[in-house]
Amino acid sequence: MGKKIIGILGSPLTEGNTAQLFERALKGAEDAGCDVEKIVVVNLDFQACQEMMFCREHETCGIDDDMQAMYQKIRETDGLIIATPVMTMGIPGKLKSFIDRFQVFFMAKYMRKKSLITEEKKKNRRGLFICISGMNVPEVFIGAKLTINAFLDIIDCRYSDELLINDMDRIRDIQTQPDLLETAYKKGYELGKSLSS
Numbered sequence: 421m422g423k424k425i426i427g428i429l430g431s432p433l434t435e436g437n438t439a440q441l442f443e444r445a446l447k448g449a450e451d452a453g454c455d456v457e458k459i460v461v462v463n464l465d466f467q468a469c470q471e472m473m474f475c476r477e478h479e480t481c482g483i484d485d486d487m488q489a490m491y492q493k494i495r496e497t498d499g500l501i502i503a504t505p506v507m508t509m510g511i512p513g514k515l516k517s518f519i520d521r522f523q524v525f526f527m528a529k530y531m532r533k534k535s536l537i538t539e540e541k542k543k544n545r546r547g548l549f550i551c552i553s554g555m556n557v558p559e560v561f562i563g564a565k566l567t568i569n570a571f572l573d574i575i576d577c578r579y580s581d582e583l584l585i586n587d588m589d590r591i592r593d594i595q596t597q598p599d600l601l602e603t604a605y606k607k608g609y610e611l612g613k614s615l616s617s
């Protein structure tokens with residue numbers, strides 16, 4: 421059986437520019453022999469974290485919604501591909517709420533000192549981050565990168581590669597940039613290969 425890669429799409433547009441880069445990266449991972457599964461965050465039904473602190477003592481969240489199934493998926497995956505546009509110098513609100521609900525993993529790792537990820541899994545878990553922005557300013561990816569780095573740390577997954585594309589409001593259609601789509605494919609492929617080696 422191939423290694424497992426979960427793709428997380430943060431854009432509300434499931435056929436937008438981010439989504440097209442995401443699909444190419446997932447195809448690359450699949451061609452590298454991985455089993456790929458997509459999570460489209462906008463299609464999930466869940467609440468933002470309510471600070472119930474149920475996860476202080478339990479390996480899950482006290483809110484019974486679509487996030488419950490996400491915890492097991494993220495525990496089991498070998499790799500992640502996260503793709504999102506920049507919104508208000510950070511990431512889209514629903515993706516941020518999705519990540520906040522991983523407080524379950526934070527509590528386990530940093531409070532109870534018992535990560536939910538097995539030692540064996542931890543060794544080679546890695547993630548590719550794909551992010552696009554409308555503007556072309558130097559600091560545009562800082563907020564998004566900080567959040568994704570924190571998320572990957574919480575779930576014991578190394579931030580191993582990134583594809584950051586700015587100036588999308590000028591470029592408009594990613595199909596006019598086949599080299600960038602090819603780069604997304606290659607990065608997905610390399611991630612897939614690196615998990616098997």
Ligand SMILES: Cc1cc2nc3c(=O)[nH]c(=O)nc-3n(C[C@H](O)[C@H](O)[C@H](O)COP(=O)(O)O)c2cc1C
Pocket residue numbers: 431432433436437438439505506507508509510552553554555556560588589
């Ligand atoms: C609500 C909202 C906020 C945005 N905020 C920013 C921003 O702060 N900086 C930036 O560079 N682009 C910003 N953008 C532009 C998007 O990053 C850009 O349009 C991107 O190409 C959208 O990708 P998508 O079509 O794949 O979702 C924003 C777009 C929206 C809809």
